[in-house]
Amino acid sequence: MQSAQGLGARSLDGICVVAGALLATNIRFGEYLQGRPDGTHVTLALAIALVLFPAFGLYESWRGRPVWRLLRQVFIAWLAVQACGLVVMFSLHRAELISRLWFAYWTVMSGGALILVRLVVYSTLRKIRHAGLNLRNVAIVGDGEHCRELVENVDGTPDNGFRVAVVFNVRDGGKSLGVLVPIHNNFPEFVAHVRRDGVQEIWLALPLSEEETIQRVVDEFRYDLVNVRFIPDVQSVALFAGGVIDLIGAPAINLIASPVPTRSLVPKEVFDRLFAFAALVALLPAFIAISIAVKLSSKGPVFFRQYRKGADGRVFRIYKFRSMRQHGEQTGVVTQATRRDPRITQVGSFLRRTSLDELPQFINVLRGEMSVVGPRPHAIEHDELYRKVIDNYIHRYRIKPGITGWAQVNGFRGETDRVEKMEKRVEHDLYYIKNWSFMLDLRIVLATIVKGFVSRNAY
Incomplete structure (x- = not known):
């Protein structure tokens, strides 16, 4: 056939x-x-x-x-x-x-x-x-949320060609999966059901620790014409969705690794360079006007340079229009700007409220150090502080930092005077990394343009 x-x-x-x-x-x-x-x-x-x-x-x-x-x-x-x-x-x-x-x-x-x-x-x-035809019967071996989600996914997408015929719950006494299919807690009864109903697929929805159960199922159906597939439950240990990759000829499951494949970032890289070049050309008159205003506002250089971390923790020097009077700080200490900060000039206050001080970062984008969209980079001193008090903070740097980001268009920008504010920002940054797509980038860019760069939290 x-x-x-x-x-x-x-x-x-x-x-x-x-x-x-x-x-x-x-x-x-x-x-x-x-x-x-x-x-x-x-x-x-x-x-x-x-x-x-x-x-x-x-x-x-x-x-x-x-x-x-x-x-x-x-x-x-x-x-x-x-x-x-x-x-x-x-x-x-x-x-x-x-x-x-x-x-x-x-x-x-x-x-x-x-x-x-x-x-x-x-x-x-x-x-x-x-219509219920041309479906392949599946038996699922598992327990808990992962098993229930798998059953619901199969039942919710019949066009994929599968139907759950029976479930073996590896935990005794647990018929609480909440699914409308036959559930067995006795392994011999499950085996008999699979062979009696001519089930063609067995999916092992088990955590990595259930090696004994996995081996038991494989040994039992070794001589049957049944496909046995392992769909591991790695949600409890994996930071991002555990994708399977080919690693030196062997399949590997990512537990802690960037969820965005390098090849998928090619459109993002091309878009970044073209967008940054176009922005620098289009905004050249604004650059000249802002540079003159900064120079006249107080003594010091036009640009403020500070070291930040980029993708994979690589350090680079970020560019901004200087918005503060020159001042000295202790080594290893960076004081965030606060409301009515005396260090901020009048021109600098306007630039910070409108985010115009960030425009020189298009130079960083053109150089490949930053992206148009991504988690906002923080001072290295702040990175060292927050990575110790906020779970998964460091994983913001799995991809390049951006001029704007998912956290910023959702209102999380400006001073982070409380740990809770930074936690919310990190939460949004990790959501962006987990769900990244080129269309999401375009959505954030459009939201940034529509909502404008002005923020009452920036000072």
């Missing part, structure tokens, strides 16, 4: 590739012309697709996989096919005979067809599964 489905999927993909090429030829040349090298190129692309599409996992089961990930694989696989085809055509010295416009039409049309077919199939499967 699966081989027939795979053959059908491959045939459908072949039709999409050829149909897209024919349509591109009709649009580009008005008709299909005999003798053009397009036929050779299309045949070559079909052969390459037969090899690369399975390698990219396009014919593996979609069950339990998000549709966006599948479509991304299709897009990348088709581009890889076209790239390989071009390389071969160049090697055969036939590339100069191919119309670039035709090739672009073909790439877009066939790629669109490959994606559209999968969207239609996915939508059809979703409707079928919502």
